[in-house]
Amino acid sequence: MGLLPAILPVLVVISISASGVLNNPVSQIGRPVAKQMYPRVLKQMYPRLPKLVHPRLPKQMHPRVPKRMYPREPKQRHPNVPRAQPVQSFQDGGTARDVKLTNYKDVFYYGPITIGTPGKTFNVAFDTGSSATWVPSSRCPASNIACQKHEKYNNASSSTYKGDGQSFFTQYDLGEISGYWSQDSVTVAGLTVKNQAFGEAVIESEIFEDTKNDGILGLGFTNVSAGEKPSVFDNMVSQGVLPVPVFSFYLNRMETGGPDSVLTLGGTNPDYYTGDFTYVDLSQPDRWQFKMDRVQLYNGNTIFSRRECPAIVDSSTSLIVGPVDEIDILNIELGGIALPGFPKMYVLDCSKIDNLPDVEFILNGQKLSLSSRDYVLKITDDEDSLCFSGFVGKRFEEGETPTWTLGISFMRAFYTQFDKGRNRIGFAKAIP
Numbered sequence: 001m002g003l004l005p006a007i008l009p010v011l012v013v014i015s016i017s018a019s020g021v022l023n024n025p026v027s028q029i030g031r032p033v034a035k036q037m038y039p040r041v042l043k044q045m046y047p048r049l050p051k052l053v054h055p056r057l058p059k060q061m062h063p064r065v066p067k068r069m070y071p072r073e074p075k076q077r078h079p080n081v082p083r084a085q086p087v088q089s090f091q092d093g094g095t096a097r098d099v100k101l102t103n104y105k106d107v108f109y110y111g112p113i114t115i116g117t118p119g120k121t122f123n124v125a126f127d128t129g130s131s132a133t134w135v136p137s138s139r140c141p142a143s144n145i146a147c148q149k150h151e152k153y154n155n156a157s158s159s160t161y162k163g164d165g166q167s168f169f170t171q172y173d174l175g176e177i178s179g180y181w182s183q184d185s186v187t188v189a190g191l192t193v194k195n196q197a198f199g200e201a202v203i204e205s206e207i208f209e210d211t212k213n214d215g216i217l218g219l220g221f222t223n224v225s226a227g228e229k230p231s232v233f234d235n236m237v238s239q240g241v242l243p244v245p246v247f248s249f250y251l252n253r254m255e256t257g258g259p260d261s262v263l264t265l266g267g268t269n270p271d272y273y274t275g276d277f278t279y280v281d282l283s284q285p286d287r288w289q290f291k292m293d294r295v296q297l298y299n300g301n302t303i304f305s306r307r308e309c310p311a312i313v314d315s316s317t318s319l320i321v322g323p324v325d326e327i328d329i330l331n332i333e334l335g336g337i338a339l340p341g342f343p344k345m346y347v348l349d350c351s352k353i354d355n356l357p358d359v360e361f362i363l364n365g366q367k368l369s370l371s372s373r374d375y376v377l378k379i380t381d382d383e384d385s386l387c388f389s390g391f392v393g394k395r396f397e398e399g400e401t402p403t404w405t406l407g408i409s410f411m412r413a414f415y416t417q418f419d420k421g422r423n424r425i426g427f428a429k430a431i432p
């Protein structure tokens with residue numbers, strides 16, 4: 001087994017939508033990552049590691065960023081506006097709404113929705129890589145621990161429930177959910193859609209037991225002409241509750257103590273980004289995918305990706321995934337040392353990460369740079385720190401198109417706007 005038990009949670013996080021739209025084990029991410037990744041555990045397994053990682057970094061080398069460096073504290077700026085109220089001055093006019101998200105250790109974000117009348121609250125992952133919405137069902141058996149450990153939907157408690165009865169099944173890389181479809185009102189940030197089809201999960205794989213989220217709300221595409229059920233976002237658009245068919249993510253960093261993470265429905269919120277958006281057109285009609293010009297270092301002196309490489313933006317992948325041959329070269333260039341196992345994780349020298357180069361993503365001719373602060377995953381326990389590269393390789397089968405996945409570590413650096421009306425994605429520099 002080697003390394004796998006220790007960093008399995010990370011691998012799980014990584015393996016995510018590397019395999020495609022509906023194959024996205026989002027819920028994995030809520031597992032207790034840090035505990036199982038204690039540097040101590042890794043070092044017992046790999047005695048060579050201590051030489052690589054400078055375990056007892058003096059604290060002052062990585063000072064905590066003082067809060068006052070980031071004066072944008074929404075609470076001070078909008079003292080009386082609760083998060084779920086309409087916010088003015090959105091780019092596209094009209095009324096957009098913010099959903100406050102909770103940041104779980106910088107690897108995963110989730111937020112509340114309510115289902116039914118009266119509404120019952122569930123925490124869900126908002127997943128751009130899948131389209132179905134599901135929550136645990138009160139009808140799940142006592143033996144299904146994953147279901148029992150989370151909030152459950154009970155049709156008898158809702159006056160707006162409508163039965164559907166078709167069976168619901170969704171498969172992720174490391175687990176699956178089965179149950180049946182139901183319909184009810186679903187409310188997100190005060191916006192209600194009626195007769196929303198969602199999955200009531202009766203059987204959930206064991207891997208979902210420790211997730212922070214109860215279920216998933218898919219923000220990916222549905223093909224209604226192929227008989228798929230319209231997503232929550234589709235229904236928000238068709239039921240006229242959004243001014244424009246756009247949603248946007250601001251994902252914060254735990255260390256800075258900045259504003260809360262936010263999903264904005266129906267527009268973008270200029271409080272959370274600076275400068276202009278770089279837009280890329282979707283290259284597939286059914287997923288948040290586009291063609292990336294290239295990935296490079298040192299202003300293009302070193303280029304790692306194939307030209308016009310497809311990339312998807314995935315709010316439920318923690319790291320950045322790319323074809324293994326390209327990622328290997330990139331990580332070696334960054335001074336990474338590969339740990340055995342697959343997907344391969346690369347360890348970086350924590351004392352050198354401040355000097356690492358920016359990794360430059362060229363999108364639509366514009367350069368979007370990720371600094372080491374964005375792409376290094378630092379795991380700290382009481383005594384030790386370990387630094388991992390946030391670039392993870394995936395092997396693609398013959399016939400599959402090598403694709404990059406720009407996950408949370410990318411979206412944290414770039415406020416991301418998903419525009420279904422104009423079939424494009426926009427990136428702007430996120431506030432710190």
Ligand SMILES: *[C@@H]1O[C@H](CO)[C@@H](O)[C@H](O)[C@H]1NC(C)=O
Nearest residue numbers: 138139154155156162163164
């Ligand atoms: C509603 O849930 C109950 C169990 O709580 C179940 O027996 C019933 O069949 C459900 N109603 C429909 C229409 O599926």
Ligand SMILES: *[C@@H]1O[C@H](CO)[C@@H](O)[C@H](O)[C@H]1NC(C)=O
Nearest residue numbers: 223224225226227284285286
């Ligand atoms: C949606 O489904 C229809 C019917 O199966 C198919 O012809 C069409 O190509 C699909 N559209 C997309 C975007 O996959």
